Amino acid sequence: MKALIFAAGLGERMRPLTDTTPKPLLPVGGKPLITWHLQKLAAMGVDEVVINTAWLADQFPATLGDGSAFGLRLHYSFEGDTPLETGGGMQQALPLLGEAPFLAVNGDIWTDFDFATLPAQPAGDAHLVLVDNPGHNPDGDFVLDGGRVRDTDGARLTFAGIGVYRPALLHDWRRVIGNAPWADADPPRFKLAPLLRAAMQRNAVSGQHHAGAWTDVGTPQRLALLDETLSRPR
Numbered sequence: 664m665k666a667l668i669f670a671a672g673l674g675e676r677m678r679p680l681t682d683t684t685p686k687p688l689l690p691v692g693g694k695p696l697i698t699w700h701l702q703k704l705a706a707m708g709v710d711e712v713v714i715n716t717a718w719l720a721d722q723f724p725a726t727l728g729d730g731s732a733f734g735l736r737l738h739y740s741f742e743g744d745t746p747l748e749t750g751g752g753m754q755q756a757l758p759l760l761g762e763a764p765f766l767a768v769n770g771d772i773w774t775d776f777d778f779a780t781l782p783a784q785p786a787g788d789a790h791l792v793l794v795d796n797p798g799h800n801p802d803g804d805f806v807l808d809g810g811r812v813r814d815t816d817g818a819r820l821t822f823a824g825i826g827v828y829r830p831a832l833l834h835d836w837r838r839v840i841g842n843a844p845w846a847d848a849d850p851p852r853f854k855l856a857p858l859l860r861a862a863m864q865r866n867a868v869s870g871q872h873h874a875g876a877w878t879d880v881g882t883p884q885r886l887a888l889l890d891e892t893l894s895r896p897r
Contacts, residue, residue, distance in 0.1 A: 692893025
């Protein structure tokens with residue numbers, strides 16, 4: 664399985680830290696945030712990882728190189744100065760990811776989730792990891808119902824930014840997105856969430872609940888707290 668790490672965001676809520684460093688390259692626990700993902704992906708047997716980039720893009724290859732230090736082959740999908748959002752970024756990366764299902768993870772999260780528990784062949788178009796709702800997202804995102812993820816009423820959990828996707832999820836993106844702003848740009852910019860919700864209506868999204876550690880490193884305060892936690896002697 665190949666993997667995609669979303670790393671193209673502007674990191675606006677993390678300023679001034681991200682004025683000079685992309686958020687996934689900010690240090691936490693003694694190494695860049697994205698390095699935690701790369702090491703876990705290599706440990707589970709992934710050998711090729713695509714990193715999509717935009718803001719301060721040249722810092723990624725300068726810091727991570729070709730991936731050989733991690734036992735990986737890294738490819739960089741440069742989106743230009745303006746990120747393409749999650750859907751547009753994933754679509755642009757598809758030629759590098761191939762036709763098989765691939766793992767995708769947000770570059771600005773930290774978790775002790777074991778990527779090896781993800782299915783190599785999701786039952787539908789996507790398989791998502793959900794976590795307990797953090798304080799900054801108390802209402803959650805989706806409902807996990809008998810192993811299926813739904814956008815319905817019920818006890819909601821938060822999407823962890825971790826999933827396995829089939830390229831087919833994106834094949835009908837234009838119809839799903841419709842006339843959304845920037846959908847007609849070249850390359851198009853659009854979010855992944857509408858495609859996931861459309862797949863949920865087809866009962867084509869499975870999922871699992873991770874009850875362990877997970878942090879969306881969305882503010883300097885959360886970054887500092889995570890760094891303190893990971894730096895403690897074990």
